[in-house]
Amino acid sequence: MDEPGVVIAFWGLAAITVGSALMVAIVRNLVHAVLFLVLTLVGVAGLYITLSADFVAMVQILIYAGAIAVLMIFAIMLTPRTARDNSETLFRLPAIVLGGLVAATIGLIAVSTEWSEALDGPFPATATLLGEALLDPFVLPFEIASLVLVVAMIGAIVLVRED
Amino acid sequence: MSVGLEHYLVVGAILFGIGLFLALGKRNAIGILMGIELMLNAVNVTLVSFSRFADSPRPIDGQVFAVFVITMAAAEAAVALALAVAIYRSRETISVDRINLLRW
Numbered sequence: 304m305d306e307p308g309v310v311i312a313f314w315g316l317a318a319i320t321v322g323s324a325l326m327v328a329i330v331r332n333l334v335h336a337v338l339f340l341v342l343t344l345v346g347v348a349g350l351y352i353t354l355s356a357d358f359v360a361m362v363q364i365l366i367y368a369g370a371i372a373v374l375m376i377f378a379i380m381l382t383p384r385t386a387r388d389n390s391e392t393l394f395r396l397p398a399i400v401l402g403g404l405v406a407a408t409i410g411l412i413a414v415s416t417e418w419s420e421a422l423d424g425p426f427p428a429t430a431t432l433l434g435e436a437l438l439d440p441f442v443l444p445f446e447i448a449s450l451v452l453v454v455a456m457i458g459a460i461v462l463v464r465e466d
Numbered sequence: 467m468s469v470g471l472e473h474y475l476v477v478g479a480i481l482f483g484i485g486l487f488l489a490l491g492k493r494n495a496i497g498i499l500m501g502i503e504l505m506l507n508a509v510n511v512t513l514v515s516f517s518r519f520a521d522s523p524r525p526i527d528g529q530v531f532a533v534f535v536i537t538m539a540a541a542e543a544a545v546a547l548a549l550a551v552a553i554y555r556s557r558e559t560i561s562v563d564r565i566n567l568l569r570w
Contacts, residue, residue, distance in 0.1 A: 309469065310468065310469050313469045313473065314469075317473070317477045320477065320481065321477065321480050321481065321484075324480075324481055324484045324485075324504060325484060327484070327488065327500060327504070328484055328487055328488055333494060333496060333497065336497065336500060337500070340500050340503070340504070343481075343504065343507070344503075344507065347481075347507050347510070347511060350474065350477065350511060350514075351511075351514055353469075354474070354514050354515055354517075354518040355518060356514045356517070356518065356529050356532070358529070358533075359510075359514055359529050359532050359533060359536075362533060362536055363510075363536065366536050366537075366539075366540050367503070367507070367536070367539075370540060371503065371539070371540060371543045374543055374544065374547050375496060375499070375500070375543070375547065377547070378496055378547040378550050378551060379496060381551050381554070382496075382550070382551070382554045382560055387494075388493075388494070389492065389493075389494055389497050390492075390493050390494075391491040391492060391493060392491060392492070392493045392562070392563050393563075394490055394491050395491045397490070397491075398486070398487045398490035398491030399487055399491070401486060401487075401490065402483040402484060402485075402486040402487035402490070403483055403487075405479075405482060405483050405486055406479045406480050406482060406483025406484075406486075407479075407483075408479075409475070409478075409479035409482065409483075410475070410476045410479040410480065413471075413472050413475035413476055413479060414472050414475075414476065418471050418472075418519070418520065419520070419521045420470070420471055420519045420520065420521060421519060421520060421521040421522070421525065423525065425518065426518070426525075426526070429526065429529060432526045433526060433529060433530060433533065436524070436526050436527065436530045437530060437533075440524075441530055441534075444534060448534055448537045448538070451537075451538065451541050452537060452540070452541050454541075455540075455541035455542070455544050455545050456541075456544060458545055458548070459544040459545055459547075459548035460548075462545070462548035462549060462551075462552045463548045463551050463552060
């Protein structure tokens, strides 16, 4: 990918994504953390667009930045103000060390490996390809996913119902 | 300067590390859930970038996996947030270091 627009978009979106993910970890207020999480998720959707995955980018914005963010804000608003701080437990330092080590390991392996890259170029449009893949080789996982969604929704309703 | 597969994989690795820190270190149950969502997103970034760059007979499969991961993340978020609200109702807190009824 050598087009200057894609290169500039990648670096800008990567900076937004990683920066706001760091802010999720840094800010003390849980509501602010959710807003930075939404910014991270939108940045990831932009990264999908630079990878020519238009359908996945739209699904990301609809489900993550739309539904899951609203769900989290609901959960925060249903718990009281005193439960809205975002501090760490005693595991703060081990968690920082472990997260840094995992990120460094995966990153170094990703950089040092010789990947056999395809030279196909970007996808033309992915919605048709995805629909055919979901209904031909992946039809069983597709149906199981819909079953899991129904079970999860019923389970959530049963869990929060007043009795 | 061209952007290749490694750049996306490094972004995914950094996001995964931050998500791991959130999931292990945060006190609030909703903060932990945010870390889990961040880790799922990091894996999605690597899946979609492999589907764009890797040499494969059916390159779209990576994006199909990403769609499945997003579906499961939605189900998991709904159940986890319902659990957080239910735990708050019975224990008056969602701090994971104060939900210690089962402690040895």
